[in-house]
Amino acid sequence: MREIVEKKVLSENDRLAAVLRQRYRDENILCVNFISSPGSGKTALLEKTLASFSKDASVAVLTGDLQTDNDARRLARYGFPVRQIVTGGTCHLDARMVEKHLDEMGFRGPGLLLVENVGNLVCPSSYDLGEATKIVLLSVTEGEDKPLKYPGIFHRSSLMLLTKTDLLPHVDFDPALALENARKIHPEIDYIAVSSRTGEGFVQWLGWLNALHQKVQQEAAATVA
Amino acid sequence: MHEIGIASSILTCVESEVRRRPEITICAVGVRIGELSAIDKDALAFAFEALTRDTPLEKVRIEIEWLPRRQKCLSCSEEFAVKDLDLNCPKCGDTRTTCTGGTELDIAYLEVEELCVKS
Numbered sequence: 150m151r152e153i154v155e156k157k158v159l160s161e162n163d164r165l166a167a168v169l170r171q172r173y174r175d176e177n178i179l180c181v182n183f184i185s186s187p188g189s190g191k192t193a194l195l196e197k198t199l200a201s202f203s204k205d206a207s208v209a210v211l212t213g214d215l216q217t218d219n220d221a222r223r224l225a226r227y228g229f230p231v232r233q234i235v236t237g238g239t240c241h242l243d244a245r246m247v248e249k250h251l252d253e254m255g256f257r258g259p260g261l262l263l264v265e266n267v268g269n270l271v272c273p274s275s276y277d278l279g280e281a282t283k284i285v286l287l288s289v290t291e292g293e294d295k296p297l298k299y300p301g302i303f304h305r306s307s308l309m310l311l312t313k314t315d316l317l318p319h320v321d322f323d324p325a326l327a328l329e330n331a332r333k334i335h336p337e338i339d340y341i342a343v344s345s346r347t348g349e350g351f352v353q354w355l356g357w358l359n360a361l362h363q364k365v366q367q368e369a370a371a372t373v374a
Numbered sequence: 375m376h377e378i379g380i381a382s383s384i385l386t387c388v389e390s391e392v393r394r395r396p397e398i399t400i401c402a403v404g405v406r407i408g409e410l411s412a413i414d415k416d417a418l419a420f421a422f423e424a425l426t427r428d429t430p431l432e433k434v435r436i437e438i439e440w441l442p443r444r445q446k447c448l449s450c451s452e453e454f455a456v457k458d459l460d461l462n463c464p465k466c467g468d469t470r471t472t473c474t475g476g477t478e479l480d481i482a483y484l485e486v487e488e489l490c491v492k493s
Contacts, residue, residue: 150485150486150487151404151483151484151485151486152483152484152485152486153482153483154387154404154481154482154483154484155480155481155482156387156480156481157479157480157481158380158383158384158387158405158479158480158481159380159383159479161383161386239376239379240376241376271376271412272376272379272412274412275376275380275411275412275413275479297459299412300409300410300443301410301411301412301477302412304410304473304477305410305477333459333461334459336461336469
């Protein structure tokens with residue numbers, strides 16, 4: 150006999166993510182989840198991004214890796230609270246890990262919470278962390294067809310950051326083709342090309358982030374009012 | 375890649391049902407996996423079998439329904455399964471369509487019986 154269940158496989162993670170999302174709303178925190186392949190430049194992007202903030206900005210970073218706290222040490226140099234999540238082999242962050250480390254770090258809003266996921270284009274896309282948005286990074290040393298090979302994450306991300314554009318003269322990478330492929334999967338995805346080495350595109354990127362932050366703050370204010 | 379974790383979450387659901395109703399025998403768990411869910415169907419089936427092997431739940435089968443990405447046309451409301459990454463409406467040709475399905479990662483049903491034979 151067939152009994153209908155109708156339950157999300159990741160319902161427990163979804164429940165925790167909903168708790169986090171409410172907490173972000175209550176405390177006026179903008180949480181952004183950065184996802185890419187290993188080596189696409191998530192940490193370098195965050196370093197350059199942190200360097201652009203004023204020292205008294207309310208910003209915190211959670212960074213996930215299978216092993217080592219190398220990324221946290223790199224990111225801590227900018228004077229903002231940073232916490233390494235060592236997953237010990239798990240290929241993605243989940244809502245429970247984020248909640249635990251957020252509590253231990255003691256970060257309180259209002260502010261900006263940047264979450265650097267484990268380098269992986271597959272698994273992190275399934276796990277909601279309560280974030281306002283996912284941002285996917287694609288570097289010019291990868292293939293233009295990555296959006297077609299990993300549609301899930303490009304479908305779920307609101308912004309594609311093309312990274313390492315300073316290397317474009319040295320590689321056969323066609324940014325227009327990469328964007329065309331991303332928009333085959335997700336026609337509305339935003340797109341900004343950046344270089345964390347030269348700073349190219351950072352005005353647009355920081356403007357995008359700031360606009361999102363303001364939008365979330367306005368929504369939070371409207372909810373309170 | 376994370377199919378072991380997904381299989382483990384499915385198994386948790388099966389186990390809690392068995393604990394709740396010890397009198398039943400669960401023969402199969404039916405799951406729905408969408409094309410955009412980033413789950414490999416074969417890897418999930420393999421992971422589920424590996425996790426249940428030599429356990430009291432060894433006889434539980436996993437039945438996976440694979441769902442394509444679906445879009446709905448904003449102009450004529452046609453709903454269609456996406457083929458070859460073509461998001462345009464096959465009926466009226468409009469390019470403005472919105473995603474209505476394909477991200478599923480759901481437990482749909484349990485097959486509950488008295489006698490169970492794993493095929």
